[in-house]
Structures are given as structure tokens and as C-alpha cells.
Amino acid sequence: MNDRSIAVGRALPAWGGLARLVLFFTQPVNLVFAGIAAIIAFLALYPSFFLLYGSLTDAPLGVPGHFTLRNYVQAYTDPTAYRLILTSFLFGIGASALSVFLALTLAWITIRTNAPYRRLFELTAIVPNILPPILISISWVLLLNPSNGLINVILVRLFGLTTAPFNIYSLPGLIFVEGLILTPLAFLIISAALKSMDPSLEESAKTLGSGEMGVATRITFPLMRPAILAAGTLNFVRAVESFDTPAIIALPARIEVFTTKIWREALGSFPTNHNLAAAYGVGILIIALLFVYLYRKFTSQIESFSTVTGKGFRPHQIDLGGWRYLASGVALSLLTMMVILPILLLMLVSILPYYHVPTWQTWQNLTLSNFHFALENQRVFRAFGNSIFLAVGGATLCMGIAALTAYLTIRTKIAARGLLEGLVFIPWAFPGTALALGLLWAYVDFPIPIYGTIWIIMIAYVTRFLPYGLRAVTSTIIQIHKELEEASTVCGAGFFATFRRILVPMMRPGIMAGWIILATTFMREFSATLFLYSPGSEALGPLLYFLYLDGMRGRVAAIGLIISLISVILIAIAQRLSRWDKR
Numbered sequence: 001m002n003d004r005s006i007a008v009g010r011a012l013p014a015w016g017g018l019a020r021l022v023l024f025f026t027q028p029v030n031l032v033f034a035g036i037a038a039i040i041a042f043l044a045l046y047p048s049f050f051l052l053y054g055s056l057t058d059a060p061l062g063v064p065g066h067f068t069l070r071n072y073v074q075a076y077t078d079p080t081a082y083r084l085i086l087t088s089f090l091f092g093i094g095a096s097a098l099s100v101f102l103a104l105t106l107a108w109i110t111i112r113t114n115a116p117y118r119r120l121f122e123l124t125a126i127v128p129n130i131l132p133p134i135l136i137s138i139s140w141v142l143l144l145n146p147s148n149g150l151i152n153v154i155l156v157r158l159f160g161l162t163t164a165p166f167n168i169y170s171l172p173g174l175i176f177v178e179g180l181i182l183t184p185l186a187f188l189i190i191s192a193a194l195k196s197m198d199p200s201l202e203e204s205a206k207t208l209g210s211g212e213m214g215v216a217t218r219i220t221f222p223l224m225r226p227a228i229l230a231a232g233t234l235n236f237v238r239a240v241e242s243f244d245t246p247a248i249i250a251l252p253a254r255i256e257v258f259t260t261k262i263w264r265e266a267l268g269s270f271p272t273n274h275n276l277a278a279a280y281g282v283g284i285l286i287i288a289l290l291f292v293y294l295y296r297k298f299t300s301q302i303e304s305f306s307t308v309t310g311k312g313f314r315p316h317q318i319d320l321g322g323w324r325y326l327a328s329g330v331a332l333s334l335l336t337m338m339v340i341l342p343i344l345l346l347m348l349v350s351i352l353p354y355y356h357v358p359t360w361q362t363w364q365n366l367t368l369s370n371f372h373f374a375l376e377n378q379r380v381f382r383a384f385g386n387s388i389f390l391a392v393g394g395a396t397l398c399m400g401i402a403a404l405t406a407y408l409t410i411r412t413k414i415a416a417r418g419l420l421e422g423l424v425f426i427p428w429a430f431p432g433t434a435l436a437l438g439l440l441w442a443y444v445d446f447p448i449p450i451y452g453t454i455w456i457i458m459i460a461y462v463t464r465f466l467p468y469g470l471r472a473v474t475s476t477i478i479q480i481h482k483e484l485e486e487a488s489t490v491c492g493a494g495f496f497a498t499f500r501r502i503l504v505p506m507m508r509p510g511i512m513a514g515w516i517i518l519a520t521t522f523m524r525e526f527s528a529t530l531f532l533y534s535p536g537s538e539a540l541g542p543l544l545y546f547l548y549l550d551g552m553r554g555r556v557a558a559i560g561l562i563i564s565l566i567s568v569i570l571i572a573i574a575q576r577l578s579r580w581d582k583r
Contacts, residue, residue, distance in 0.1 A: 033408050036401065037420050043463040044426040047438030051285070054278035054441040061274045062444040071279040080256070088240055088257045088284075091174060096186075096235035098179030100228060103186035106334050111194045115327035127339045129517075130567040132524030133181045134544055135560040137248035139342035140177045142349065142553065144168035150345070153357045169253035178245045180338050182238055186231040193227035233295040237288050241431030243527035247545060258284040259527065262433045266531065274437065281434035292429040343564075350557035370558035380543065380559060384566075386454055387523055387540040391570065394461045395469075395518035399511050401462070402469035407503065410474060421470075428467040432527030435464055439532060454537035460528045465518055472514030473507055516574045520567045 055072065059065025075081060110118040128136065143151045144166045152164035167173060243259040250260050258280060265277035349355055351366045374380050405424060409417045427435065439460055443451045450456045504511070526541030533542050540563055547556050 029408075029412060030414070032404060033412070033414055033417075033420075036404050036408060037416070037423070039401065040405065040420065040423045040466070043459070043466070044423045047430075047435060047442045047463065048285075048426065049438075050441035051278055051281055051434060051438030054275055054437065055282050057275060059275075061440060071275045075276055075279040075283070084256050084258065084261055087171070087255060090171065091178070091257055092236045092240040094171075094175035095178035095182055095239035096232045098175060099182035099186045099235045100190070100232045102179065102183045102334055103190050103231065104224075104228065106183070106331055107187055107191040107194050109327045109331045111191055113324060113327055115324045115331065117328055118331070121328075121331040121335060128181070128184050128342075130520055130524075130564045130571075131342065132526065132541065132544065132560065132563060133242070133244040134248060134524075134526050134541065134548075135346065135556070135563075136181055136342050137177050137245045138544075138548055138553075138556060138560075139345045140173075140180075141168050141248055142345055142355065143341065144173065148355075148357055150357060168249060171255055174245060174249045174253070174255060177249060178239050178242060181242075181245065182235040183334075183338060185238070186235055189231040189234070190224070190227050193224055230295055233291050237291045237295070237429065240291075241284060241288055241433070241527075243433055243530070247526075247530075248548070258287075259431065259433050262437070263530075266433075266437060274440065278437050278441065281431070281437045284431050285429065285434045288429040288431055288434075292425070296425075346557040346560055348557075349553050350561055352554055355553040370554040371562075373555050374558045374562055379538070382536075383538050383540050383543040384562075386537055387563075388566070390454070390458060390461060390525075390539060391519040391522040394458050394522050395515045397458075398462045398466055398469045398518050399473065399515050402466060402473050402514060403504065403507060403511055405466075405470055406474045406507075424470055425467050427463045430464055432460075432464065432525070433531060435460055436528040436531030439528075452534040452537075457529055457532050457537060457539065460532055461518075461522050461525060464528065465521060468517055468521070469514040472517060473510040512574050516571050519570050519574070523563060523567050523570070 054061070056067055056069070057065035058068045058070065106121065109115050110121045115121075141149070143149050146152060146164040146167045146169070149164065149166070149168065152166055155161060155165055156163075168177070240258060243263065246255070246257055246260045247263070249255075250257055251263075262277045262280050262284070265273045265280065348358070350370050351368065352358075352362065353365055353367050353369070356362070405420060408414065409421045430438075439456055440451075443456055443459075450459070524541065525539075526545065529539045529541045530545065533539060540559065544556050544559060547559070
């Protein structure tokens with residue numbers, strides 16, 4: 001062996017790491033992984049860092065400052081902080097418990113009984129998702145406020161009461177409305193577990209002499225426990241981070257929860273104190289992260305409680321006899337509170353010249369002026385344009401990133417793919433208000449002028465709701481056999497051609513399902529948008545809120561109905577595009 005060969009041999013170990021790195025990036029899939037990982041890490045960690053930074057500095061937004069713990073001391077040593085934390089937990093626990101109870105009742109009636117019209121109830125349980133939560137809150141305020149709430153006025157006149165029996169401006173009222181808003185999400189989780197439960201265990205218990213109640217308490221509900229805990233934990237997080245319902249009910253009632261406190265410090269006071277708001281934001285983020293961890297733990301336990309086998313079966317169905325009509329009545333009552341009453345009230349208020357309790361003279365003064373305002377006003381037109389752009393563009397961008405992420409985490413053997421999925425779910429725990437504060441601190445001095453534009457809202461939407469898209473497309477890609485990709489590769493197609501021609505068409509149902517969820521969510525998103533919008537980028541959520549504060553109930557109702565109609569149109573278009581030729 002000559003001296004040159006010896007020198008090259010000695011140099012190989014030194015260059016081994018660099019050679020492996022170069023070899024890694026020569027593969028297109030690895031380049032895609034690096035790009036997607038960089039994007040997701042930036043989206044998840046950048047606002048997290050700046051939220052923490054804002055809480056630890058003594059300077060206002062956009063001004064260099066010094067390190068300090070004063071904001072945390074001020075936030076959490078204030079005597080009112082204990083009441084704030086207690087009220088937030090009572091609100092979260094109450095709303096999540098109510099939503100799980102209502103969802104469990106509705107799921108049991110629609111899936112496990114022979115109640116009439118149960119399939120109709122099952123389908124309409126997800127209808128509230130097209131209504132912005134802020135509109136549902138406004139509807140119940142108009143129904144149950146103590147001065148002129150429609151239900152209160154009817155009950156007072158009917159029974160001769162001296163005072164209104166219900167007061168929506170209270171903690172029970174806040175819990176009631178938020179519980180109704182969260183019920184569809186709990187229903188989706190619980191009903192899926194009920195449908196997938198093998199009935200053989202229940203049939204065995206009945207064979208051994210157990211009645212329907214014994215089967216339910218000893219077999220069904222113990223098997224359902226992980227799903228129930230998962231739904232309750234997730235809805236607790238969603239309630240604690242919610243600002244839609246507290247903005248309409250808690251603020252006027254002077255009920256302080258985390259999100260209202262953040263709003264008061266960041267937007268609702270003068271001078272504003274974004275540093276103190278960031279300290280509260282970190283607190284609510286820590287709580288959310290803890291309960292999201294519990295949610296992931298409970299959902300992993302669902303698999304260990306799984307009773308689904310390869311053998312086909314139908315869920316055990318209970319014959320209620322004459323009680324089946326009562327069960328349908330209960331389901332109808334729940335859906336009336338969740339869907340029918342809010343929509344009917346919005347339709348009524350939208351054609352009134354001003355909101356009032358209807359009389360016989362009311363029907364002579366109906367008007368379409370609120371719809372004319374919604375269709376002709378320049379501010380409303382611009383808000384619709386911004387929201388549709390955010391819904392269509394944001395959902396498309398989000399599903400593109402989600403599809404690539406799902407492929408990388410499911411199909412590849414890259415060592416860091418688990419870390420990639422973990423990064424995606426960090427923003428899932430981000431409350432909208434806390435994420436908005438982090439984005440404000442992060443982009444106020446960003447080299448690219450994003451602050452104060454519609455693009456910062458787009459970033460907030462994609463960051464916060466990317467996990468929803470990932471869940472939708474992951475369940476689809478798992479069902480695609482890998483031999484299709486291998487056949488494409490054998491025929492000479494590269495990664496990008498295989499992904500575009502084989503995987504994307506096969507994943508289309510999951511992609512379109514995720515797109516529908518995201519587009520309708522973006523159309524009605526409110527909490528983060530309120531903190532991030534500027535006059536030129538106002539979306540529908542802030543517009544509805546400020547019109548409501550100005551007392552324009554009819555215009556709010558008309559715009560809300562148009563939003564629901566647009567959401568239905570988007571869903572119909574997406575479902576049509578998701579169809580493929582099965583030949």
C-alpha cells in the first residue's frame with residue numbers, strides 16, 4: 001500500500017460524519033424532512049420562546065428591556081390571583097363535565113338504543129361546528145339575560161313571576177353555554193369508542209343473568225372510561241383557553257378567568273401591559289400542557305381497552321320498548337339547546353329592526369335591512385374577504401404541511417420522526433390568547449413586515465390547528481399499502497412524483513376531511529384573531545364582537561347566518577372534490 005492510500009484511509013474517519021451528512025441530504029425525502037422539521041420547529045418554538053421572553057422583561061412590546069421576575073410576582077402574589085385560578089378551574093371542570101354528560105347521553109341514545117330517528121340525531125350532533133361559538137354565546141344571552149331574555153320574559157309572563165328565573169351573567173350560565181359548545185367534540189370521541197366496542201362481552205354478561213343496567217355499569221362504562229376521561233380532559237383544556245364565551249358572558253358579569261384577565265391587560269386597559277399579560281399567558285399554557293399530556297395518556301389507554309377484532313360485528317343495541325320515545329325526546333331536547341334554539345333565534349333577530357321580545361305588532365315590522373347591511377357595507381365585505389382567504393388559503397397550506405408530516409412520521413424510518421410529531425402537538429396546547437401574545441412579541445421586530453398584517457393571523461391559524469389536519473390525514477395514510485409506492489419507485493418515479501401521483505390521490509378523503517374541519521374552524525376563529533388583527537386585516541370574529549358591543553344584534557345575527565351558509569358551501573365543495581373514480 002502506497003503512502004497516498006494510507007493518507008486517504010486515515011482521512012476517512014475524520015470525514016465520516018460529514019460524508020454521512022452529505023449522503024443524508026442527497027435523498028429527496030431527507031431534504032423534505034429537514035424542511036418540514038425546520039418549518040414546524042419555527043412555528044412551534046418561536047412564539048413559545050417570545051411568550052416567555054415577554055413575561056421576563058420589563059420593557060413594553062417591541063422595546064429592548066432587562067430580565068425581571070416582577071411580572072410573575074405581580075401576577076401570582078395578587079390576592080385576586082387565587083380567585084382567578086379557582087374560577088378558571090371551576091369553569092373548566094364544570095363545562096367539561098357538562099359536555100361529557102350531554103355527549104355520553106346523546107351517544108348512548110343514538111348508537112346503543114332503538115330510539116326513533118336516532119340516525120338523524122347522530123348526524124345533526126355535529127351541526128354546531130358551522131356556527132361560530134361567539135354566536136352561540138350571543139344567542140343564549142338573548143335568551144336568558146335577566147332583563148329581556150326571551151325565555152325569561154315568557155316564563156315571567158306565563159307564571160306571573162316577579163323576577164327572571166335565569167341569569168346568564170353568572171358562573172353557572174358561563175358553564176352552561178360553554179358546555180353546550182364543547183358537547184359536539186366530546187360526542188365525536190365517545191361515539192367513536194361506542195361504535196368500535198365488541199358486543200360479545202356485553203352479551204356474555206347478559207347470558208350470565210345481568211340486566212341492562214348491570215351490563216352498562218359493569219361492562220360498557222368501564223370499557224368507555226379512557227374515552228370519557230380523554231373527552232373530559234380535552235374539553236377542560238378547550239374551556240380554560242376559551243375566550244369566545246367569556247368575552248360575551250364573563251366580561252359583562254365581571255367574572256375573571258385567565259383569558260379575560262389576559263384580554264384586560266393586553267387590550268382592555270390603558271396603558272396596556274403586555275408583560276403582565278404574557279405572565280398570565282405562561283400560566284395558562286403550563287396548565288394546558290399538563291392536561292394535554294393527560295389527554296394523550298388517556299387516548300393511548302383507549303388502545304389497551306380496545307375490544308375490536310378482525311371479526312365483523314354490530315354494536316349491542318338495547319330495546320327500550322315504550323321508553324324509546326322518551327329517549328328520542330331527550331335527544332331532541334339536547335339538540336334543541338345545541339342547534340335549534342340558537343339558529344331560530346338568529347333567524348328571528350336578523351329580520352327585526354332592533355332586538356326586542358316579539359309582540360303581535362312585531363310581525364308587521366319585519367325587515368331585511370340587516371342582510372342589506374351585511375351585503376353592502378364595505379367593512380363587512382372586507383371582513384368576509386379576509387376570513388374566506390384565511391379559511392381557504394390557511395386550510396390548504398395547513399393540509400399540505402400535514403400531509404408531508406404524516407408521510408414522514410408514518411412511512412419513513414428517519415430517527416427523528418417522533419420528535420417531529422412532538423413538535424406538531426406543542427401548539428395544540430397553546431390557548432389562542434397565549435399564542436397571540438407570543439406572536440405579537442415574536443413578530444413586532446421581525447425582519448419581514450408581518451406584524452399588523454393578515455399574514456400574522458395566517459401563521460397563528462396554521463400553527464395552532466396543524467394537529468387537527470395531521471390527525472385527519474394520518475388515519476388515511478395508515479390504510480394505504482406500501483406496495484403502491486414501491487411499484488412507483490420500481491417504475492422509475494422519484495419521491496416527489498410518487499407522492500404527487502400515488503399518495504396524494506389515495507389520501508384525498510383524509511386530506512379533504514381535514515380541510516373541511518380547518519376551513520370551518522378558520523371561518524369562525526375569534527380569540528387569537530382579536531389580538532392580532534389590524535384595521536385592514538379584520539376578520540369576521542372581531543367584527544361580530546364589536547358590532548355586538550355596539551348593540552347591533554340584528555346585524556350580528558344576519559352576518560352569522562351568512563357565515564354558516566358559507567361554511568356549508570365550503571363543506572359541499574370539499575366533499576364534491578373528495579370524490580374519486582373508484583374504477
